[in-house]
Amino acid sequence: MGWILVSYLIFFQSLLLHFSSYQCLSCNPDDKSVLLQFKNSVAVVEISPSFDRCDSYSPKTASWNNETDCCGWDGVRCDSELGHVIGLNLSCSPLKGELLGSNSSIFKLRHLKQLNLLSGDLYPSPIHSAIGDLVSLTDLTLYYLRINGDVPSTISHLSKLEHLDLTVESLDSTPRLDSYTWNKLIHNATNLREISLSGVSMSSVGESSLSLLTNLSSSLLSLHLTDTKLQGKWPTDIFRLPNLQEIHILLNENLRGELPNSNWTSPLKTLFICQTNFSGDIPDSIAHLKSLNSLSLFESNFDGFIPPSLFDLTHLIFLYLSDNKLVGPIPTQIIKLSNLLILDLSGNMLNGSIPLGCYSLPSLFILSLSNNQLTGSIGEFSTNSLKYLELSNNKLQGNFPNSIFELQSLINLNLSSLNLNGVVDFHRFSNLTKLEYLDLSNNSFLSVNFENNFHYILLNLQYLDLSSCNVSSFPNFSAPHLKYLDISYNIIHGSFPKRFQENLLLFWKEISYIDLSFNKLQGDLPILPNGIRYFTVSNNELSGDISLALCNATMLYVINLAHNNLTGLIPQCLGTLPSLWALDLQDNNLYGSIPDNFSEGNAFKTLKLNGNHLKGPLPQTLNHCTKLEVLDLGNNDIEDTFPSWLETLPTLQVLSLQSNKFHGNITSLGTKLSFPRLRIFDISNNYFIGPLPTSYIVNFQEMMNVNHNQTGPKYIMIVMKGLHRELTRILTALTLIDLSNNMFEGEIPKAIGELKSLKGLNLSHNKISGTIPLSLGKLTKLEWLDLSWNQLKGEIPMTLTNLNSLAVLNLSQNQLEGVIPTGGQFNTFDNISYVGNPMLCGFPLSRSCKGNKGRSQGSTLDEEESGFGWKAIVIGYACGTIFGIILGYNVFFAGKPQWLARLVEVVFNVRLPRTNNRKRVIRLGRN
Template sequence: MVLEIVVANSFTSVQPACHDDESSALMQFKDSFAIHKSASLCDPKVLQWKSHGVNSSNCCLWNGVQCDGKTGHVIGLDLSSSCLFGSTNSNSTLFNLVHLQSLNLADNDFNSSEIPVAGEFPSGVFQLPNLRILDVSSNGNLKGYIPDFHHKSPLKELKLGGNNQLHGRVPQSLSNLMNLETLYLHSNKLNGALEFDMFFRMKSLAYLDLGRNNLSLLFSKGNKNATSSKFKLLALESCNLSEFPYFIRHQNELERLSLAKNQICCEIPKWMWKTSIDTLVSFSIEDNLLTGFLPVALPWVNLLTFGVSFNRLQGTLPIPPPSIVFYNVSNNLLSGEVPIMFCNLSSPYNLDLSNNTLDGNIPECLGNLSSTLYVLNLRNNFFKGIIPKICNNKASNLRIIDLSYNKLQGQLPRTLSNCKMLEGIVVSNNQLSDVFPSWLGSLPVLKLLILQHNGFYGVIEKPKGYIGFPELRVLDISFNNFTGELPSHYVSSWNAMKAIDPHPFTYLGVIFNFTIPKTALYQDKIRFAITITTKGVNRYYGAIQDIFAFIDMSSNKFEGEISTLFGNLTSLRSLNLSNNMLTGCIPSSLGNLTELESLDLSQNNLSGEIPQQLKQLMFLASFNVSYNKLTGPIPQGNQFSAFKSSSFEGNPGLCGDLLFKKCGDLEPSSLPPSAFEENDDLESMFKLDWKFVLVGFVSGLVVGVALGDMVIIRRHGWLVKMQCKRRRRRRYQRN
């Protein structure tokens, strides 16, 4: 046997060593910052930087550092989202890196650590002779102004946008950056008039974002350079425009165009529908003053996002190409039916037709789009007929469905139980007729269930075989025909209403991402919106904080007592059980709801006293127990002194400073509890009361009857109070 050994040639590339002066400059730059790991996602790359140890002194091996493969000079520095807290001044060792070509400091927290230049924009960075890419976007406390440019620069990308605090004017000398291809200045505090012609002189400029500042753009007509400029991105939101910029007519390579949040009036020019037919993927003219009609079909064959909401546009729905992902025509005057061609959409994420005058039936095929659709919003139109079978295919991405304020009839489609990702169902203000959808309780992430103002009916039965609605935070079943006892058997499973401040700075909503070709990842955030009735007034919430918990079971035919279990829902902000037929006492356990801001128990048959424990509700701003059978004194002090007398009217047995009826100084007589537990003792009490009436005939009718009335009222109040205690004791033993 012959053993054959084969030796393969190997080639090893050796990373050149970092220059000592550049390594030292980087370490000093690192030491000038603190590392703040905030709630946002960040990666503190500089923590890996070391000046001692095996291979650690070679800065070319450090996270975020790129060196030239031949010379070893630092040519790239990417410290985006690195938790950096502090500021960079003109003496920073960063500016010693003269070979630096790319610098990314985006998404940090450059802040006030040095005076007097605390958090100021490091204008010296533009003196780096080889810098081609600079990104300091999304630094919320970065202040200062954009410097003048009177020297040659190889700069190609300049990104200063994304919620910075840059102020002042945009210098005309920016046009000296003749190599600039990308300029992002959006979401700052830049102001003043700006002649747009300067950008036509920048022959390489293709991506321009000036939006969300306080600029006023000025356009001169007949500029010859306007026809030769080839923009791919043009974002001019909030730039005080009153008409479509005419030069856009000559743009045939546009990929993204946004003119949202201006004062553009009248009709969309016809030439717009012939612009960049093959290249445009994103079109936004939301929040303007546009009137007139949209085309029957959108002309852009590769369009992904189309937003024209909050205008005054008329006509029928324009048919999007099959490629559409985001389609928002809400808050216009569009009419007619949904064209059947919407069934041809290949992968829509958001379909928002809300707040128009659309009518007809909802196409059955829309239910088949749930495999890709995240949001379906048909709110406030005139749709009729039944709700189609949504999530008929069990593979569903649907997060929120809002069909409220229409004329829909019939039942909720049982296929909704297949929507395992569903977080919100809003079908209020329709003509639906169905029993309570307990079968939706199995949805693992359902947070909102709004059935208000419909014809739902019957007893809400105890859930069978599964936990009911574990993530529910908003439940509104008001103005229906529910009967029987309150569905307190669900309370123990409403775990999301028991946690206080889980995510104090987040909102209920949907975030979805998709990629626009040749550009970065596109992210869209849609917050849930609902209308809630408080104090008899509809209040619209355009955003709902994650900590918000709300229950409205008012205006039904519920009867029986309020369970003490409601006191376990400690994150409740609002509880409305008004206009039912509830009896018994107000549970003292409601005093545990320390986050409660609104409590409405009015127009029921509740008896007993208002629990003193409710004085613990320091955030309670709205309180109503009017038109019940409550007795005794109104609690005094804290927020109760601020409530109006109307909150207590219709309760003849109540007394207190807020009412004309004062409680007086006398307290109810103390009798042993056994006096209220045996029928014989009750009979003896009533015999005693009649003795006082008899005194009236012997010693004087007026005095005797007055004494008798006083004792009857006080003993009746005490009797109800003791009965309430006994009921609580029985409920406690039962639970």
């Protein structure tokens, strides 16, 4: 053993001799000075922990000091020969200050090969052109939260770049990369392996510039161009690059392209083409991508069938083809994808039954087939991995599958808008201990049963929607995290049980949304938890007062108690709730005055108090509601002059004061732009006198704008669901003026012809004289015109034949004379449009204009509305879009005849809210 000890001693002695002559490598002093200068010019800041590139944050610059060697500092790497700093990685240490601005010291590190920075600055800043001086860079990662300005063209000087990442995460900063800089960069940096420019604007980089990527055929591995505002056509040859493994081109809605039909030779592993304008089919050739594990083509315009060959890609774990135009059945070959974790085919036009393989894929944890046309029944699941199951909005039918209650990992279950039947005992969902989201709504043949004698807990449930599920009793369960409850459109009857009230106040502590509308509830309103934000119990049979306890729910932003039998006063405190933006109390038995303490800066957008017994005058604090869009006070007993002070409200779109006791002349305050956004002006059935409100009519800017700046139908959000929400959308897509049943006099102002978007005009039952102005012929959008029961004279202008959209015309009971115009829509009107004008002649009247003074058909009609009421109007509208307009108008405002509601219920198989029979009958024929 002695010889071994001697050998060790000799070895250690030689090591000591070696190290005694060796100088430890130290950091280059100039580089150390540069780094300390950089540290002093920046600060470490905190950013959201959701940042996906870091598990945690560490202030790496904290270890930098003058007493230690910089080659040992966190985030710093030196070369092994001269001690120059060649790597600076501060990726998980967000910084604020001069990172790459004009005064940044980093540009002095001329040997730098790797630069990785993360900015946590609140203010966008540009990259200085000196970035081009770091010619040794192979890795440049500037994963800023905020960066703006042009990417300097000098970045193209970095010819050794292999990895380039300029990803932007912030919405308030958009750096730009022009085609000149892109072209030079791709031409010079021929070794680029990874390119990530997500969030960088590349709108000027067209197809020819993108085609330069084929020059990187031997090097390019990864290409991420998400949200880069690319437009034009995507070069198909990029898909054929021989070494490319990742392509991400999401959120480029103007980028066209197609998938190649042949020669897919690249070893692609992930292919994401989402929210683009790509089109065409998914070719069979996609089966050549044998290494593909993630495929996402959602929200583009792909069409055709899903090719069965797609399911030969047995490495797929992620398939996301939602929101396209795919048709046909789901191929049964899906059973081959035994590794699949996510399958999302929702939002297409797929038909046929769900393949049995979907119920048994062993690793699947997301299955989303919603919003298709799938038929048949839901099979029994034999997999235990599912966490998200979404089959809503299909044509599936049959019994509720019992195997769902065995999916112990289930978090989200959405089976809404199907044709399921049978009885579901709700307590069985308590077996699904991880369930957070449950939606069984709109299954009219399904019956969800709460009738049991025991209390159970759904520990993680947050969202529950059981609307239109034939629920007949109140839910009874504990759910400490419940936030959303919708049991509307059911058959729950009787008063609120004590147990439900206890749940509201004791067990559902986090609830913020409750919808109990369209049931048969009776008795008093429940006491709401203080944190509630949305509460609707409309269209029930509730009675009693609105309790002052409602005022404790200070976070409310929507209250809908409409269409009940509530009595008493409106609590004054409702005008002071800071977040309340929708208050709907229409069609109750409320009396007293409107709250007069609307606070300044309030959030009100919708205020609907119509159909009660409220008295006036109007509180002038309503002018504090500067965000108000809908004000409906119709069908009350308000007695006041016209509230001219409302004309200053900048966003008011709907004003209904109809069927009250408003009186006097209407005069403007002279505001420069009065009612600038008004689209519906209804002051009918009051006691206004004097000339028509011309000063307002000439200022209705929104009614003058034919092409409104909007991508879809303009509507105001009202707290209703289903059909009623759509009717509201129809309602506010129109513009109308209704001044009928007053005592206005004088002539129709010519300026009314400038309201080019007007669709409905009713001036009937007044004392209007003079002639019909020729300018009405310019209202080419007009669908409904009622000038009946006035004192108009002269001829019917030929210009009215220009109204090609006119579906209903009523000129009856005036003093018009001469020949009725022909042509256009005038050839479709019956004599009912002209009765009570003895001097008129021609078609459709029987009175000839050649001296024949025969009695016109319909002249014997009784005086009551000349037979031209709402019934006649709707009959006239039945074949045109105006039917929907009138229907929306009736649902929105105090509900005109109940026969209309019954007609709609029969035609559309829906339930509409009832108006109270006690409401005031429209006053007619007062002149």
